[in-house]
Amino acid sequence: MEKFIVKGEVQLCGSVRISGAKNATLPIMAATLLCSGVSVIHDVPFLRDIQAMQDILTLLGAKISRQDHTMLIDTTNVSKAEIPEHLMREMRASVFLMGPLLGRFRKVRVSYPGGCAIGPRPINLHIKALERIGAKVDESFGFIDAEAVELTGGEVNFDFPSVGATENAMMAAVLAKGTTIIRNAAREPEIADLQAFLNKMGAKVSGAGTDTIRINGVNKLVPAEHTVMCDRIEAGTFLIAGVMTRGDIVIENIVPEYLFSVTDKLQEIGAQITTGNDFIRIKAGELRGVDIKTLPYPGFPTDLQAPMLSLVTIAKGTSIITETIFENRFKHVDELTRMGAKIKVEGRTAIIRGVASLTGAIVAAPDLRAGSALVLAALTAKGTTEIEQVYHIERGYENLEQKLQSLGAQIVRTG
Ligand SMILES: CC(=O)N[C@H]1[C@@H](OP(=O)(O)OP(=O)(O)OC[C@H]2O[C@@H](n3ccc(=O)[nH]c3=O)[C@H](O)[C@@H]2O)O[C@H](CO)[C@@H](O)[C@@H]1O
Numbered sequence: 001m002e003k004f005i006v007k008g009e010v011q012l013c014g015s016v017r018i019s020g021a022k023n024a025t026l027p028i029m030a031a032t033l034l035c036s037g038v039s040v041i042h043d044v045p046f047l048r049d050i051q052a053m054q055d056i057l058t059l060l061g062a063k064i065s066r067q068d069h070t071m072l073i074d075t076t077n078v079s080k081a082e083i084p085e086h087l088m089r090e091m092r093a094s095v096f097l098m099g100p101l102l103g104r105f106r107k108v109r110v111s112y113p114g115g116c117a118i119g120p121r122p123i124n125l126h127i128k129a130l131e132r133i134g135a136k137v138d139e140s141f142g143f144i145d146a147e148a149v150e151l152t153g154g155e156v157n158f159d160f161p162s163v164g165a166t167e168n169a170m171m172a173a174v175l176a177k178g179t180t181i182i183r184n185a186a187r188e189p190e191i192a193d194l195q196a197f198l199n200k201m202g203a204k205v206s207g208a209g210t211d212t213i214r215i216n217g218v219n220k221l222v223p224a225e226h227t228v229m230c231d232r233i234e235a236g237t238f239l240i241a242g243v244m245t246r247g248d249i250v251i252e253n254i255v256p257e258y259l260f261s262v263t264d265k266l267q268e269i270g271a272q273i274t275t276g277n278d279f280i281r282i283k284a285g286e287l288r289g290v291d292i293k294t295l296p297y298p299g300f301p302t303d304l305q306a307p308m309l310s311l312v313t314i315a316k317g318t319s320i321i322t323e324t325i326f327e328n329r330f331k332h333v334d335e336l337t338r339m340g341a342k343i344k345v346e347g348r349t350a351i352i353r354g355v356a357s358l359t360g361a362i363v364a365a366p367d368l369r370a371g372s373a374l375v376l377a378a379l380t381a382k383g384t385t386e387i388e389q390v391y392h393i394e395r396g397y398e399n400l401e402q403k404l405q406s407l408g409a410q411i412v413r414t415g
């Protein structure tokens with residue numbers, strides 16, 4: 001099995017281009033199913049999750065080709081609306097296919113999605129949304145069947161602003177008759193990117209980025225061309241790496257506004273930050289502990305909780321990190337403890353007592369972001385760290401080791 005070998009005590013310097021966002025590309029790929037024809041998507045990252053979505057669309061009958069980071073998806077021959085269990089299990093985003101398949105074929109059969117094992121990940125809000133726009137949903141024997149003679153606009157009020165359920169509801173509603181209003185919608189930038197793509201297809205969606213989204217159903221959609229937004233989670237990971245190694249790095253191809261909650265905390269920790277239209281430069285010296293609570297956007301993102309926790313293990317004083325989005329997202333703690341970190345977990349809160357330095361060890365990436373947190377810890381640790389199970393990291397970081405190498409990291413892949 002492949003692993004990373006990382007020699008620590010480096011200082012990252014230089015600039016790195018941020019890739020297109022996994023979490024924007026996946027729903028946009030799903031949305032191409034809403035019509036027949038060839039959609040063109042630019043800046044699609046090379047990631048395991050993207051490949052998994054590509055495999056599902058291909059099985060449904062789509063023809064997909066790639067020219068570097070541009071993906072062409074021809075949905076002309078898509079005729080199936082049923083996804084086998086083994087492909088559903090590959091990732092969480094497989095659930096996004098329910099909305100568009102229901103929209104186009106008025107019926108869909110799936111099983112429960114997989115994704116990072118970060119606590120229970122129910123899909124009740126997705127189902128509620130589909131029901132509110134007229135679908136009859138049946139859950140039995142591990143399958144979910146949704147169908148509708150006609151989809152009709154409706155009121156969807158979420159108890160929690162779920163990212164995936166908001167996206168699914170938008171995709172199901174664009175071809176429904178009448179108007180759908182989604183209240184307490186998630187406000188993540190990826191939702192605005194999906195809205196932009198849907199509108200290029202001829203949909204009438206407004207309000208994405210706020211907590212109320214309005215969708216006026218249309219009869220027909222057409223294929224579209226779109227460049228996906230930058231990956232704010234990859235960007236945040238590099239910023240944290242820059243601070244953690246007391247380096248001086250510039251991340252390019254980024255909208256600084258998407259990262260306010262992160263750069264704000266990094267400044268509190270002791271980083272100096274300069275921003276331009278599409279770049280952020282970060283430098284750091286002495287690091288101080290901070291308290292962080294993960295929240296839906298525009299709050300601090302849960303996907304950067306693990307890298308940030310890694311950072312505060314070497315910040316002076318005590319830090320408290322509270323994870324409010326997922327129930328079991330502290331799997332990196334045991335591995336960081338092997339590297340000398342001092343962390344106590346009480347329920348959804350981690351209390352971290354900063355140490356002067358971490359030490360290299362053999363560790364394993366328990367999931368995607370916990371994996372990147374270990375890579376960051378390894379960059380600063382004394383000695384060499386071996387990180388096993390790197391396939392988790394490949395789900396969400398394009399060419400991580402090459403990008404880090406270009407900033408001066410000593411990281412190689414073996415096995
Ligand atoms: C592919 C993708 O875009 N993944 C992102 C998406 O995941 P995902 O869309 O799965 O995340 P959600 O926003 O739906 O989940 C947030 C919370 O809502 C709960 N919930 C969700 C749906 C539901 O039907 N019922 C329910 O109770 C979840 O268990 C969780 O506690 O947003 C998360 C929160 O920013 C990110 O960590 C993931 O990287």
Ligand SMILES: C=C(OP(=O)(O)O)C(=O)O
Nearest residue numbers: 092093115116303369396
């Ligand atoms: C949790 C994540 O992804 P997913 O929702 O696809 O499991 C993530 O990107 O950190």
